């Protein structure tokens with residue numbers, strides 16, 4: 001196994017000193033080369049899990065192994081793409097990407113950086129600084145940078161959330177293509193059920209906080225998985241039904257118990273109002 005989480009728990013302390021349990025006894029094994037999507041209600045602990053696997057934070061109890069060794073720190077073997085791009089503001093687009101490439105001559109690094117810049121359609125902006133780019137363009141640089149590293153693991157925390165639909169679809173297809181030929185291990189957090197079904201080999205569903213694994217789906221649907229495919233639509237509906245109850249718990253905690261009563265009264269079992277995102 002590439003990544004193994006064993007009985008992982010994570011607790012935080014809020015500003016009033018109260019304990020917040022974000023993760024509860026999560027067991028999860030991710031094989032080398034696997035593409036796994038993590039789905040769950042907002043605030044359930046998905047980013048926390050990514051940060052733990054990245055080595056940016058440490059578990060409260062349990063352990064996380066990468067290639068059999070405990071993860072203690074961030075490492076070049078695990079590239080991370082966050083919800084918002086974290087670029088060096090003093091470096092241009094091409095310099096930001098070259099900086100992340102570990103091996104090769106200067107020429108090889110430049111060629112590789114250019115290849116990924118083209119891939120995310122930023123050729124005209126290769127010498128621009130981050131302040132000269134839109135939020136979506138910065139995110140495309142961050143994705144190109146992560147792809148350009150030789151890291152065998154890509155940890156992606158809602159990487160496409162800030163992008164327009166067209167760019168999102170283009171990058172989903174590119175990510176899939178890159179994953180298929182590099183066989184990197186990808187751990188991908190998303191709120192978008194369809195995105196998870198389109199991309200992943202396996203979807204792991206989490207409960208509302210503290211995050212526990214409530215269900216796993218191995219997705220055998222042949223690619224490309226278009227939304228109007230019967231199996232895709234059926235799986236989407238099934239996942240939505242599972243998550244609906246978790247989402248209602250989240251909303252109830254935020255706006256009060258009366259929400260649950262209202263939801264129970266108005267619910268006819270349809271998940272339509274939530275679309276394919278959670």
Ligand SMILES: Nc1ncnc2c1ncn2[C@@H]1O[C@H](COP(=O)(O)OP(=O)(O)OP(=O)(O)O)[C@@H](O)[C@H]1O
Nearest residue numbers: 012013014020022041042043044045046047048049
């Ligand atoms: N550093 C921290 N200190 C205190 N509490 C934290 C910290 N980081 C996360 N939390 C809490 O842990 C819980 C899980 O947060 P996390 O960001 O992992 O959720 P998420 O599932 O990624 O949410 P979203 O989908 O909205 O991005 C939340 O209640 C959050 O407030």
